[in-house]
Amino acid sequence: DSGVTQTPKHLITATGQRVTLRCSPRSGDLSVYWYQQSLDQGLQFLIQYYNGEERAKGNILERFSAQQFPDLHSELNLSSLELGDSALYFCASSVDPSNSPLHFGNGTRLTVT
Amino acid sequence: GDSVTQMEGPVTLSEEAFLTINCTYTATGYPSLFWYVQYPGEGLQLLLKATKADDKGSNKGFEATYRKETTSFHLEKGSVQVSDSAVYFCALSLQTGANNLFFGTGTRLTVIP
Numbered sequence: 623d624s625g626v627t628q629t630p631k632h633l634i635t636a637t638g639q640r641v642t643l644r645c646s647p648r649s650g651d652l653s654v655y656w657y658q659q660s661l662d663q664g665l666q667f668l669i670q671y672y673n674g675e676e677r678a679k680g681n682i683l684e685r686f687s688a689q690q691f692p693d694l695h696s697e698l699n700l701s702s703l704e705l706g707d708s709a710l711y712f713c714a715s716s717v718d719p720s721n722s723p724l725h726f727g728n729g730t731r732l733t734v735t
Numbered sequence: 736g737d738s739v740t741q742m743e744g745p746v747t748l749s750e751e752a753f754l755t756i757n758c759t760y761t762a763t764g765y766p767s768l769f770w771y772v773q774y775p776g777e778g779l780q781l782l783l784k785a786t787k788a789d790d791k792g793s794n795k796g797f798e799a800t801y802r803k804e805t806t807s808f809h810l811e812k813g814s815v816q817v818s819d820s821a822v823y824f825c826a827l828s829l830q831t832g833a834n835n836l837f838f839g840t841g842t843r844l845t846v847i848p
Binding site for chain 1 (some may be wrong): 746769771776777779780781786824833835836837838839841
């Protein structure tokens, strides 16, 4: 058990809808990362937060947004969903934003129908 | 751009066979290199890492050496077990103050008794 908690485990929704994925980092970790794992794109870095502030941005679509709250949990919001957004979304956390290992949650599987 | 190229899978080996999974990278600067493992239904777990040239990372019988001259970080294990069946990801981090990882496409390993 990595200590990173992601909810829900599975999500099925229709095109055009909006969903929110939630992540609680490991106790003591200040940095949170979001990754998308799809069959055709592999594991893609989306965005990183450190202590509530955005730290780095990757291949995150404009339809997607994220934030990290004062209690350090994070939410990834996906809107105007398309079939191609179906993927496994992983959250990871680390103690500091630049050198410490990432610890991954078990992911949220999103299916857009 | 910065990227990781990983050996295509899937790989199927008999128990106690020797394992090599090739990984090469392209990066500006001096990246840190990682191997992560993903067991079925779980998130990624850090297997081993190396932060500078000629460093050798090792864990659970797995080893990988950071070779700057060949820009490689091949994963090896002398005798695989059925419990090693998983997907293995090579990754790099640019150490630019952000800890986001660039992952390879993953190699699925199946070990048969």
